[in-house]
Amino acid sequence: MRTIVKGTLIACLSLLATVSLAADDDDVKKAKKALKPVAEYEQMKRYKATGKVVHDISLSRVDRTRVLDDNTILFIMHGKKAYVNRMKYKCHGLKREDRFSYETHAGRLTSLDTISVLDSFGRRWASCGLDDFVEYKRIPKPKKGS
Numbered sequence: 001m002r003t004i005v006k007g008t009l010i011a012c013l014s015l016l017a018t019v020s021l022a023a024d025d026d027d028v029k030k031a032k033k034a035l036k037p038v039a040e041y042e043q044m045k046r047y048k049a050t051g052k053v054v055h056d057i058s059l060s061r062v063d064r065t066r067v068l069d070d071n072t073i074l075f076i077m078h079g080k081k082a083y084v085n086r087m088k089y090k091c092h093g094l095k096r097e098d099r100f101s102y103e104t105h106a107g108r109l110t111s112l113d114t115i116s117v118l119d120s121f122g123r124r125w126a127s128c129g130l131d132d133f134v135e136y137k138r139i140p141k142p143k144k145g146s
Contacts, residue, residue, distance in 0.1 A: 041068050047082050047136035054133050056110035057083050070094045073115075075133070083133035085111075091128035093117045 043066050057075060066074040070090045075083045094100060100115040101124070111132045116124040 043068065043074055044136075046139055048139050050135045050137055052135040054083070054135060056108040057133050059104065059107050059109055062109075067095055067098050067100070073100075075109075080138040082136045082138065084136060085130050085133050087128055087131050089128065091115070091117060092126045094126070094128070097125070
């Protein structure tokens with residue numbers, strides 16, 4: 001009886017370790033997926049990816065946003081950070097209209113929130129779910145004389 005319980009316990013611990021490692025691997029995969037497509041954009045040449053993935057950002061820290069394409073928004077923060085949110089699904093009309101709105105009640109924009117594409121008259125069109133945010137840091141400008 002003890003052997004069966006001991007074997008079952010070892011199997012459970014092994015499974016938990018595997019699940020824990022898989023979660024870490026998933027975060028790394030998400031960061032790599034988000035990094036690859038944004039490198040081509042002009043706005044991203046000023047930033048370097050840190051590889052850190054977060055689930056929410058503080059709205060009080062957001063300075064401005066840039067729509068990169070129908071899947072990707074760059075959130076430029078006060079200071080030297082920026083975050084890229086690459087949505088899982090295409091948000092039709094986002095790049096064309098280049099404006100969106102969101103509603104939140106906690107002062108934070110999370111991976112569970114949605115945005116709405118706004119047309120030039122302020123009408124809401126598509127609603128799209130956000131994903132995790134990948135952190136970037138601004139590359140310092142080279143000093144004159146360097």
